[in-house]
Amino acid sequence: MTQEETSGTAQEEASRVENKLEEENKELKERLLYLRAEIENMKRLINKEVEKAKAETTERIMSRIINIYENMKRAVNDIEQGNNPFRLAEGIKLILKEVESLLKSEGVKKMDVVGKQFDPFIHEAVAFVEDPAIENDNTIIEEIDPGYTLGDRILKPPKVKVARKPKTQQE
Template sequence: MDDPHDDSSPTVTEPGAPRVPPSAEPPEAAVVESPEALREAVTAKSQEVGRLQDRLLRLQAEFENYKKRMAREKAEYLKFAHEGIVLEFLPVLDNLERAIASARAEAGSTPLLEGVEMTARLFRSVLEKAGVKPMEVAGQPFDPGYHQAVEQVESSHGGESVVVGEVQKGYLINGRVLRPAMVRVSRAAPPVAGNGRDDGDPQA
């Protein structure tokens, strides 16, 4: 005989009722942060944004400096890019000037000499447009950065180590030495030796 209070009988579910798993737990309540915690989080984010902005500004400044440096280097390169070619042509101008000096000494002015002088003037004009100018060395103190001494000349005037003559012209290109000038440099004359007689001694 069945016990009417026996709990082992199966549970009957009504049709249409939702099935709830026996292990289901109630959902956790949403975590609500305190106003103080929110303020701290906002402050931390603001500081991070500030650091990123500072870094961005530094990178922008570095990039601008890089562009300026590259522009200067490019301009510097263009100023001296033709230096090697110009240097090769200087001996040609040297020969023209020597020929002019020799012709003037021998025969004076002739149509041929005038033609050579015109060629030399044209040559100098082209060099000047390229930023090339001859050095002015006469009477200047000797400077190994600009001058190459090929001879020393005794001189009692103008001091020692002064340029007193030019053997080969020196040239500058945009203010920088293209070719040093070959020069003669003064040196002090040795003292004049006495006659070896003491003026206080009586003459024989």
């Protein structure tokens, strides 16, 4: 084989490799475009599903709140008409049970704070008292108004009374 023939064969081979690489590059670009479109479609689908779930949750909660609202309207009507106070008290107890059931079903929990250490990021102190009998300074001794959580989030901080050691006992 002459040098020209070898050179021609090498050029043909290089041309074939180049064409093959260009074809692979084209296929990869098309695949990339397809995958990007798929990702966008998935994002749209996920957003749609999230919105649907939000709407269903809101609908479920609102339908329960409407029942509570209607019961409260009946209780107000009983008050205005001067109906039996015992019946009114029973109606209000029923409303409270409905609200408690709704809160429980949605994962809302009342915070247990008495005896715990006061934390200004969690609790709202409405009073501080000195108490020589307490073991730990800044101990919550009374819950004035309850607090509630949903998962690890505080929906309503509890209002509490906090005991401190008298100044002469503090270390």
